Amino acid sequence: MFLDAVILFLQEILEASLLISVLLALTEHFHRISGRDFRLPTYWVFYAVLFGAIGAWGYAVAMPTISEWFDYVGLEVVNSLLNLLSLLLLLVLATIVPSSLLQDKPQLRSRIAALSMVIIVLLALMREGSEIILYLNGVMSQAENTIPVLSGGVIGTGIGISSGIFLYYSLISLKQRWSMRACVLLLALFAGNMASQVVTFLSQADWLPYSAEAWNSSALIPEGSLPGRLLYALVGYEATPSILQVTCYGLAVMAILIGPLFRRAWWQKDRLQGSV
């Protein structure tokens, strides 16, 4: 019970904490990309975590009702919509925020960036947190589970958060240009993950047609192994993805990489040149 709780909490928290780390590291770089007047305060994280926790609780409460919508595939549909919203906001961060559209409005730019980041994190916490809440609701109904589950939960959460902190410091300790590039590349992979998850959900709901297996890498990195789970949490690794999944993943990654954020991050000289 204890170990199961550790693993469950770790997996859910890890997905959210890695995302938060990348966005926080990106926050550091944003004003370099977008000019001196652009200030993105880092306390957006607190709002995101707070509203994320509330959202997770609300989603967990609504879950039994939602599960019956659309002939029992309501959860897949709602999850897909939330993922598409995250994908859209990632595109906003990658294309609209650094674009010339908002060049003269640094305040508006920083507000849009902060709001996008808050909502992306909020949605991630809703997804993962609601699962944790439902799990806790279930296993805590038996009194003998309380101590192993709670202590397992604390340990799992601790490991998850530490991994996020490790990623954050790894990212910001790289040389400036590489740090920015790594952040935006990871962001692109997150976007791919969102798109790929939408395909899985809708295939599960039979709203998308069958698509053949693209490859089977379970001999290399089994999905259930430690590196498999880590890669799943970070970039949405699947050992047996479908062709449609891989295609949508690739399209989402490309959509981020053709945006001005990636171009600035990749080609930016170390010193700001004029206004950007």
Next chain:
Amino acid sequence: MRKNSILLLASCMLVGSVQAATPEVEIVIKDHLFFPSVVEVPAGQKIRLRIINQDPTPEEFESYELNREKVIAGNKETVVFIGPLTPGEYPFFGEFNPRTAQGKVVAQ
């Protein structure tokens, strides 16, 4: 002659639609166990898995091989589509109770 061929066409379509119906398989979750734990399905066909959670607590039906993951609330049921599958074994488990809730889909 024309009336006969229309009738023939209509009955062909009717037969076709019956054959296209997705087979449904039921899995019951009770006392943190799957019944049946070995689910036999025809290979090469889409299958509608109807998962009925008879426990009062939620369970998460998950399978890496099938790429399926879904939480089912207590005393609720749900639907998950799988396949078409190539012949083989596809393990699944209950993430909230992984030690007991285990099973596999066998496609043949």
